[in-house]
Amino acid sequence: MDDAVMDRVLEADRVLASMREEVDVVIVGSGCGAAVAGLDLARAGKSVLMLERGGLYLPRRRDFDQREDDMFARIDGGRGLHTTENGQGALTYGGCVGGASVHYWADTWRAPKDRLDRWEREHGVEGHTEDHLRPWFELVEQTLNAHPAPPRRRNAMNRLFVEGAERAGIEWEPVVQARDDRCIDSGYCMQGCAYDGKQSQLVTHLPAALASGARLFADCDVERVLIEGGRAVGVAARFLDRRTTRPNGHRLEVRAKVVIVAAGGFATAPLLLRSNVPNPSGQLGRNLQMNPCPQLFGLFDREVVLWRGIPAAVGSMKYRLHTFDRGRYVEGGYLLHPNQLPPATLAALLPGFGAEHRRLMEAAPRIGSAIAWIDDLGSGSVRLDGEGEPIWRWSLGAADELTVRDALKKEATVLLHAGAGEVIVPDPAGTRISELKELSRLDTVDLRTGSMTFACPHPAGMCRMGRDPSTSVVDSSHEVHAVRGLYVCDPSVFPTAVSVDPSETIMAFSHVAAEGILRRMG
Amino acid sequence: MSSAPPRPPVAARHPLARRRFLAVGAIGGAALAAGGWLAARGGGEAHYASLCPAARPVVLDVKELGVLAAFCARVCPEPGGAHPGPAAVRVAERIDRELSFHTAKLRADVKAAIFLLEHGGWLHAAPTRFTRLGGPEQDAYLRRMGVEGRELERQVFSNLRLLALFFYYVDDRTWGAIRYNGPYVPRVAPPADSRPREGRLDG
Incomplete structure (x- = not known):
């Protein structure tokens, strides 16, 4: 964001007193959903104010220093430590201006037609079919400069993934990337791009929204939506001191x-619950799905350097959908990707401790990894504790456990075919597999709570969209059934997980929502 | 504005009385409570202070920090070769500092986890505290906790292990040992957002 728009941004260190604002549209958040809606509404001449709980971090301020500790603290919603109540799911979500787009891998996927059709068929979602979304997908892809990474830009792990998949007979394909020519393949995508090469909201819809007249307050924690007579009339918020993350006394x-x-997807439902939004369907805060990610490691005899290059320039869609035979699970229900992990995160995920773990880490440059994004069948929920803080409840159910075990087998297959001398399972026993005939051992590795942790980067479902107010939270215009003038524009409205990275679909949905809001506002 | 009466801080309530994350069976809970009572009765401040000398914890107390430092000493690499070791990197203090940016709920969870780590032997009729065991016995204790333990023990081990290893390997003094050549951009001092929360403890 350049100086031309920075005068439309307010950060907490410049807030010297409590404030009151009156606008056409207030937007809670500044990620993919918020920024697109903000842009469309501001361009149409509405006065728009976006409120972001996290701080504003920019490359030109040299904020993105590529250190894992600094960057978790700045851009992750829970500073890297938020988990589900049982600790089994590690919640990965945005906590800064730009939201999760600041840490995402830049994979750009349209929601598959089968998923959009299912939402229409099973949930009565209208106006969000592939035909409806196509022009919006095209616009988003143009805005994000979305294109496959050329083969010469695949890092060692991506090349190994291709080798392993081809030898195993697993089809793979390039993954469309939201990057421009400023990307230098540094590998620090998850720590926030220091080069403005990744096309996050910081360099796309947000500056465009600000240039169109929208304003943005950072470090601004919305405590509740104000509702009067069944209609949303505003929000109440407090400013936070960025150095301490505590309220600075100004409201x-x-x-x-x-x-x-x-x-x-993790924070919207808790805010609505805190705001006492009527919940006649009982579905607010339920149906949480979040693409848990099982991963395996492979020890190679050559350098992989898992922390350099574009993370997932390739992947396999072959197993995206579950397959069943007369009701019995056969295989699939996940995307398969090469993994990317910076060193300290790798250390935290590798099994063991003490001397055994030390030996593994001393071989860290030779460690590769594959990861799967599970398309959940089960679901979780959120509730508030006595202090109004969210508690996310989720555990790996029996159906998803079968999917995880199958995904682990496919990951091991790819790694072994790629030449890994040993596959390392991050279970408490530190199970090792060195031959394909040992894959059946993955049927019994310990997946219990407390034994294996799954990163969960793609929440969906807790304000699900649908025609029937008795089974859904928002209607197809994104308006909450029970509160006029209150809209949700983020993955909370997806009736289920998308089965691919959701960012492009979030943006396309927001374009649809903004179009409808403008029509209603006149 | 809420009209509800003020609640005591979560951290002030008994750590074992809350959340399924820390739920233990009645027998286990009683055993731990007995262990905690005996531990409190037995004092041992100097013992714990010696495990993390000259530290000034922010969130944890001296005992908790000492137990955490003892845990880090077994989980992270011993000093030697290119490894500085967790004491030099002050891993336990880094974790303590990090907790100051989190909710009372999360801080209470970590405190309760450290309590169980120190006194969890009671769950197996082995009352010797973790920090009173020798090195090999501590390793066996942790292995039992992480691999064979009940759900709560596995959670405690797994989460503390994650913190210890992460905060060890984020320190640039460890990078030579794993041949990580570090970020491409310099760290700005002070960082643009907040020096205190990330501040190096050695400088």
């Missing part, structure tokens, strides 16, 4: 004709 009240909550 904000915004009165607005329209309230859009786009705080992300």
